[in-house]
Amino acid sequence: MVGAFKRPIVLPLLTFAILPSFFLYRMMLLMFEDELTKSYIELAMGKGLTQGRILWKHVTRNCLLSVVNHSKAIILLLLTNLVMLEVIYNLYGITWFMINHMSGQIVTFGILMIFLPLYLLEALAKRWITHLTGEEVPS
Numbered sequence: 001m002v003g004a005f006k007r008p009i010v011l012p013l014l015t016f017a018i019l020p021s022f023f024l025y026r027m028m029l030l031m032f033e034d035e036l037t038k039s040y041i042e043l044a045m046g047k048g049l050t051q052g053r054i055l056w057k058h059v060t061r062n063c064l065l066s067v068v069n070h071s072k073a074i075i076l077l078l079l080t081n082l083v084m085l086e087v088i089y090n091l092y093g094i095t096w097f098m099i100n101h102m103s104g105q106i107v108t109f110g111i112l113m114i115f116l117p118l119y120l121l122e123a124l125a126k127r128w129i130t131h132l133t134g135e136e137v138p139s
């Protein structure tokens with residue numbers, strides 16, 4: 001069993017992950033650049049804090065909320081790409097199954113299998129941000 005008999009794993013994963021990772025990188029870069037221009041960063045540098053401490057304690061903590069809010073767009077991008085990747089790589093995943101077996105129970109269960117983990121992940125991220133910043137995260 002070599003080559004053609006095994007399911008492709010690496011190439012679909014790379015194809016699936018590369019565009020959202022660029023999107024996340026660019027978004028975080030813009031948010032960090034914007035946050036680094038604020039006056040409290042200059043004050044922290046003036047107090048003698050190291051750049052790593054300022055970046056980790058202040059900038060990252062203040063950018064987390066925006067990252068969580070923008071992650072919804074990234075997840076939507078991932079879900080729309082999932083349908084195309086399953087067709088291109090001839091993989092039979094959850095979206096292929098839902099499209100080819102259109103019944104109310106299957107579609108409902110499939111949507112719940114996609115939505116619930118994402119909702120729980122977002123809720124945990126918001127609780128973590130509330131814990132780190134001490135401020136309530138708006139929904």
